[in-house]
Amino acid sequence: MQASTHEDMSWTVASAKAKLSEVMERAQLAPQTITRNGKPSVVVVSAEEWQRKTGRRGSLAEFLLASPLRGADLDLERQHDEPSDVSL
Structure with missing residues (x-):
């Protein structure tokens, strides 16, 4: 069975x-949209698609090492300004 139109991919909660x-x-x-009161509410995807979208792609260290800013002469000194007065 193949979902070929937008209607094939959209379901009411009841259906x-x-x-x-x-x-x-x-x-x-393909992702399936479930609507509530005529508006998209949730999307159902395969476990494989979910893993592909949310899976970790390397470590933070690998990300930082691959950064185009690596080796850039950035001034990363912390400023020591007084805290802002925030009234709630």
């Missing part, structure tokens, strides 16, 4: 409840 297996099956192919 998603009634056809959860189909929503899950289609989410393997």
